[in-house]
Amino acid sequence: MIDLSKCGYDAANLFFWVVFPYIAITIFFIGNAFRFFAFPYTWRTKSSEILEKKMLRPASLLFHYGIIFAFFGHIIGIVIPKSWTEEMGISEHTYHFLALYGGTAAGLMVVAGLVLFIYRRLTNPRLLAITTTMDWITLFLLLAITTLGVINTIFLQYDYRDTVAPWFRGLWVFTPNYTLMADVPILLKLHIFLVFVLTAIFPFTRLVHILSIPFSYIFRRPIVYRERCP
Amino acid sequence: MRVKAQITMVLNLDKCIGCHTCSVTCKNTWTKRDGVEYVWFNNVETKPGVGYPVQWENQEKYKGGWEIKSNGKLQLKQGNRLFEFLNIFHNPNLPTIDDYYEPWTYDYEHLFNAPKQKHQPVARAKSLLTGKKIDIKWGPNWEDDLAGAPEHAVNDPNILKMAEEVRMKFEETFFFYLPRLCEHCLNPACVAACPSGALYKRNEDGIVLVDQDNCKGWRYCVSACPYKKVYFNWATQKAEKCTFCFPRIEAGLPTICSETCVGKIRYIGVILYDPDKLTELLNEKDDKKLYEKQLEIFLDPHDPEVIKQAKKDGVPDNYIEYAQKSPVYKLMVKYKVALSLHPEFRTFPMVWYVPPISPILQLFEDKNYDELFSSIDEMRIPLEYLANLLTGGNVDAIKDSINRLVAVRYYMRAKELGKEIDMKKLEEVGLTPDGAEELYRMLAIAKFEERFVIPTTRKEFDRDVYKEQGMTGFDYTPDCDFCLP
Numbered sequence: 001m002i003d004l005s006k007c008g009y010d011a012a013n014l015f016f017w018v019v020f021p022y023i024a025i026t027i028f029f030i031g032n033a034f035r036f037f038a039f040p041y042t043w044r045t046k047s048s049e050i051l052e053k054k055m056l057r058p059a060s061l062l063f064h065y066g067i068i069f070a071f072f073g074h075i076i077g078i079v080i081p082k083s084w085t086e087e088m089g090i091s092e093h094t095y096h097f098l099a100l101y102g103g104t105a106a107g108l109m110v111v112a113g114l115v116l117f118i119y120r121r122l123t124n125p126r127l128l129a130i131t132t133t134m135d136w137i138t139l140f141l142l143l144a145i146t147t148l149g150v151i152n153t154i155f156l157q158y159d160y161r162d163t164v165a166p167w168f169r170g171l172w173v174f175t176p177n178y179t180l181m182a183d184v185p186i187l188l189k190l191h192i193f194l195v196f197v198l199t200a201i202f203p204f205t206r207l208v209h210i211l212s213i214p215f216s217y218i219f220r221r222p223i224v225y226r227e228r229c230p
Numbered sequence: 231m232r233v234k235a236q237i238t239m240v241l242n243l244d245k246c247i248g249c250h251t252c253s254v255t256c257k258n259t260w261t262k263r264d265g266v267e268y269v270w271f272n273n274v275e276t277k278p279g280v281g282y283p284v285q286w287e288n289q290e291k292y293k294g295g296w297e298i299k300s301n302g303k304l305q306l307k308q309g310n311r312l313f314e315f316l317n318i319f320h321n322p323n324l325p326t327i328d329d330y331y332e333p334w335t336y337d338y339e340h341l342f343n344a345p346k347q348k349h350q351p352v353a354r355a356k357s358l359l360t361g362k363k364i365d366i367k368w369g370p371n372w373e374d375d376l377a378g379a380p381e382h383a384v385n386d387p388n389i390l391k392m393a394e395e396v397r398m399k400f401e402e403t404f405f406f407y408l409p410r411l412c413e414h415c416l417n418p419a420c421v422a423a424c425p426s427g428a429l430y431k432r433n434e435d436g437i438v439l440v441d442q443d444n445c446k447g448w449r450y451c452v453s454a455c456p457y458k459k460v461y462f463n464w465a466t467q468k469a470e471k472c473t474f475c476f477p478r479i480e481a482g483l484p485t486i487c488s489e490t491c492v493g494k495i496r497y498i499g500v501i502l503y504d505p506d507k508l509t510e511l512l513n514e515k516d517d518k519k520l521y522e523k524q525l526e527i528f529l530d531p532h533d534p535e536v537i538k539q540a541k542k543d544g545v546p547d548n549y550i551e552y553a554q555k556s557p558v559y560k561l562m563v564k565y566k567v568a569l570s571l572h573p574e575f576r577t578f579p580m581v582w583y584v585p586p587i588s589p590i591l592q593l594f595e596d597k598n599y600d601e602l603f604s605s606i607d608e609m610r611i612p613l614e615y616l617a618n619l620l621t622g623g624n625v626d627a628i629k630d631s632i633n634r635l636v637a638v639r640y641y642m643r644a645k646e647l648g649k650e651i652d653m654k655k656l657e658e659v660g661l662t663p664d665g666a667e668e669l670y671r672m673l674a675i676a677k678f679e680e681r682f683v684i685p686t687t688r689k690e691f692d693r694d695v696y697k698e699q700g701m702t703g704f705d706y707t708p709d710c711d712f713c714l715p
Contacts, residue, residue, distance in 0.1 A: 040443035041468075041700060047447050049320065050327050050462045051359070057320045064319040125360040126327075130464065212446050214425035218311055222422035226430040226701075
């Protein structure tokens, strides 16, 4: 076996922050495309509202709105470079304030929603009967990721905008500087690692419905006519 | 003007004996699978009654169908597109399975495996959702033949809307059967509500189908349908609905529910209509006028202008020919005896009903023929009830239809018995002796070919039939629904 450290490589960091993310992203794109075109029938939200809708209301609303909020928070914090937000007139202090309170609120919404989701499925025999192993894996993985996210936001207050963010942006232009990740706190590393685990299993879970947000509904005519074999 | 063809059904409620054969054959054909045990694409309800799902006609509860907003625009009652986006994570108007019933089977195996014991073993009810033993509290046709009517039927939305009090005392009760299936509406709310565009109306025959591959399970079609005839398969998590047995229709055969109907109450045929008129007609503010408005959309298949335009719009020649001899056109438009189910939902439903007049026979025996039409007001089934069900509250339209049916009976009875016929009675309801005889033949003795006048569909020019797979409703069973990720 080649000892990469001899050549100046940090094997562990190289694996976790370059090799593994690319494997995950590759599975994500190929897996989703394959499932969408080869098994379109399996592509759905897997709604269980028909079986139980009372507890679903707080659970689903907290979870979904929380996660949408958190998603945009991550865009601002990770995807948009620090220099851009500063140029927009958002000071370090303002950013930190927004990230701390906004991020905590969104994170807690998601965690609360997930706990309710899990409780709901465990206590209702109808739901228990239709919940698949993959549903459980997805739920608990999401719970782990978001719990870690909330802990990181509240207790760590680590400045990821100089380390994690540039590394993450580098991934998408094929120049990931994994050395930036070396000194990131372990809890944040775990958060990021689990996100890529989720990315890798994403095509095989119910989460695929995220890719089908029905934007075209806004523009289409109300009544759809189709001709046979167009 | 544009011309579209629509496959249409008319049911003669006067002859429905409530045997449920249509429901059973439909179920055996389409919904004998995991996830749709509770689903009846065709079901027969006893009216008055709350129906299936419970109180489906109550749109304050389910928010199905369309309504005219204060700005005068026609909109889905459940809300606009923004509403759908904001509530996509939890649809507040979706019925739960308990609004239908919890599907069950019986533990038959126990009858064979039970150990020797003092008492006979019993096959107990077992939920098909959880596999656990359950006490059955509600089911399909729980209120068959007015069972539990004093408790349930008083909650029938059509009764709640009536000014007159309906008593549920045995001597004063009335009932009739209402077989229900998807209405394959001209303005389907389910299609308009689908965020994915998975539900569609077939251009050539107006059948409304769910593209199973496109359906993402957003659930809005289920709540948007005011007839609650789009169902959610809880195992595959996709929407399913009546397909109007399109593979049979394409072959010129009637739907399975119609073919097996014991009372021969169903008629299927083609009707031509003008889709350009939809918006204008549906914007009628008065619920009571909607039945007549819907009549205005249908086109006369003998009118040369209509035929010319139909050919221009690609309606096949055999559709035009069959539209001309369509039994449903005669019952709905020519003689106006068939009426639409809840036109006030503003979907322009295309399964119509001839109102029941059975209890009226008593009137023939007891009363003088001169009192014929005035006795209709005293019919055991209140006219207001029928009006709430079939004409959006328009009592005059119900009266006209029933008067015509009664006049046909009067005419044929007098003719058969060699009595003197008062032609004025026919003229009063706008019938000629020939018309009365045609209507009599259609309603009483029409044979298979007269009841079902269905053009075949030419598929030999279809290039890629394989592409259609999954697009036309449920067509394959995965090995295990629960194994799907």
